[in-house]
Amino acid sequence: MSVDASRRSVAAPPTGARRAGSLLRRALPAYRPPSHYLGALLAVGGVTAAMVVARDRLDVLDVALLFLMLCLASGVAAGSGPAALVAVLAFLAFNFFFIPPYYTFAVAEEHNALTLLAFLGAALVTGQLVARVQERTSVAIREQRRTALLAELNATLVHEVDLDAALTAIVERVVSVYGAASCRLLLPEGGDGVRVAARYPASAPAGIDDAGQAMGRRVIARREAATRTVADFGAQARQGTDQTATPSPEPGAALYLPIATADRVIGALEVVGPPNGTSFGDEDERLLTGFVDQAALALERVRLFEEEARSAVLARSDELKSSLLAAVSHDLRTPLATIKASVTSLLDPEISWKDEARDEFLHAIDEETDRLALLVDNLLDLSKIEGGVLHSERAWYDVTELVADVAGRLAAVAAAHQFSTDVAADLPLAWFDYVQIRQVLTNLGENAVKYTPAGTPIVLAARRVPGAIELSVADRGPGIDAQVLPRIFDKFFRAEQTGRVAGSGIGLSISKGLVEANGGQIRAESWRGAGTVVRFTLPLDAAEPPP
Known part of the structure; x- marks a missing residue:
């Protein structure tokens, strides 16, 4: 199907042609429809007929002024072309009807000839000046409207x-x-x-x-x-026959x-x-x-x-990958090295190990395997949190049993610390994902062990607060600087004073994601030289408890 469409190129013409076209447009009057010229002819005829009727009461100056007013009005209303036509027609009508001898173009007196010529010049100049002013005024109005429209059209695009x-x-x-x-x-x-x-x-x-x-x-x-x-x-x-066409x-x-x-x-x-x-x-x-x-x-x-924005995301992603590799390399290498050394020792045929030594190697393997499993779980949870696909399988659980379970898991790593629990009596059942919240408490407990000196008290506590159960891990370690405290839940963030302690910097970030996935909130309080407390809540109003 072909469509005949007019086209206007947005490319500018050559400079010489554009300048010639501009000069030609300035030399010629702007296009006016034929109705404007017909109106000018009728206006001159009407005014002339009215003045002929009253010719005995009008002198030459009155006629000239009335015709000049008509030229002015024509220039304002119709433009330069119709104004020039009115000037010429008025000149002819002036001569034919109002300069003796009447009804002829002959001029009997010399001063009347000068009057006619002066009138023609004044009429042409006046009409063209007024028309030019009117055209410029129209152009200014159009430009003002165009500027206003463009400003309004562009207003919303800026933001x-x-x-x-x-x-x-x-x-x-x-x-x-x-x-x-x-x-x-x-x-x-x-x-x-x-x-x-x-x-x-x-x-x-x-x-x-x-x-x-x-x-x-x-x-x-x-x-x-x-x-x-x-x-x-x-x-x-008319040509289309396909009823299914767009x-x-x-x-x-x-x-x-x-x-x-x-x-x-x-x-x-x-x-x-x-x-x-x-x-x-x-x-x-x-x-x-x-x-x-x-x-x-x-x-x-x-x-x-x-x-x-995409570049920033990619750069951030690369930064996170580099930080992740740097952070977990030590956490992976250390337990793997311990497991490798223990297994190699047990497999050495030249050494006959006693039962106590063999058990020690097996316990080391078991502990380091648990550390690797926890690290892998943390990485998997981090990826789920980042991807927004972390789900919690929540049910009713006893918080007292949860605290006892985590305390048993932490007993070995916290052997050099004064580790204790403080669980309020008669705590109600809470609605949470047991595996996820156990991981949170484990992460917080291991952090307390890792960043406090041997012999430091560490307390894992649980109590009831309005609308929730609050669990906390408190230590009496060196504490965290106030300017650093708001950032400890950021991914891969580690304070400078902790740089000498091995760690990935993702434990607290994952803990925050897991707590929020279970409807709770987590926060930290710390005092330099007096210890740190990390608290999180499990809401009690999430669902009705079982009977």
Whole structure:
């Protein structure tokens, strides 16, 4: 299907041709429709007829002033061309009807000839000056309207940083501010197709017919503006027989404008239905071209912003990977080395180990295997928390049993510390994921052991607070600096004073994620030189307890 469409290139003509065209436009009067000239003719005839009737009561000066007023009015209302016609016709009517001898172009007295020539000059100059002022005023008004419209069209684009939001803002502003019937933004798709990326209003078609596809591809490929007239839509409707084809926009003139920057074409803007209801003029195209130029810059800014955001995410991801490898390398190497040494010793055929030594090796293997399992669990939980896929299998559990279980697991690693528990009596059952919360308490207990000197008291406690059960791990170690305390739950963060202690820096971050997944909150309190307390809650109102 072919569509006859007029095209306007956005490329500027050569400098010499543009200068010659500008001089020619300045030399010639602006185009006026024939009705303006017909109106000028009728105005001169009407005024002349009225003055002929009262000719006996008018002198030459009165006639000249009335004709000059008509030239002024014509210049204001119709422009320079009709004003010049009025001046010439008024000169002829002045001579024929009001300068003796009447009804002839002959002039009997010499001073009347001078009067006629002076009138002609004054009428031409006055009409042209007034017309020029009026035209400049009209141009200024149009430019002011264009500037105001562009400012309003661009107002929302300045703040958009999301591509979909920016595309939607562009088409919405064209309809609501410029006054078009509908607007769609077309983006390239595949090898040679286009798709509707945004449309307004919602009733605008979401698909593109074959002619629209061809128009969009042409505008994008050639960087040319193009129009599609009402006749084009009508011809397509008469020729179309496929009832399943994608619907066209509502019948009406459509203007297609390329959205392009200096180095690439982003897409095309389809504007249907000009405000005047007929067709798009040069002023409409200039206005919308100015807007799409700004829209192209806005979209380019959004693209650069998104690329910067993606680059920042990739850089952060690389940083996290490097931090993870650096953090866990020691935690992996140490238990593996212990396990390897113990197994190698047990397998040595030249040594006959006593039962006590063999048990010691096996206990070391068991403990280090538990450390590796905990590290792997932490890494898996971290990946689930980061991916938003962490799920909690919650049920009713006894917190007292949980604390006893964790205390038993920590007994070996906390042997050099004064480890104790403090559990309030008559605690109700709590709704939580047992494995996850046990891991939280284990992480907190191991941290307390790791970062406090031997012999330091460590207390694992549980008590009831309003609406929740609070569990805590308290130590009397060196404490944490106040400026560092807010960051201890960040991934891979480790305070400088802890640098000499091996660790991955993910335990507290994982603990925070697990507690929040169970509906609780976690916080830390610390006093330099007086110890640290990490507390977290398990809500009691999450569900009704069992009978």
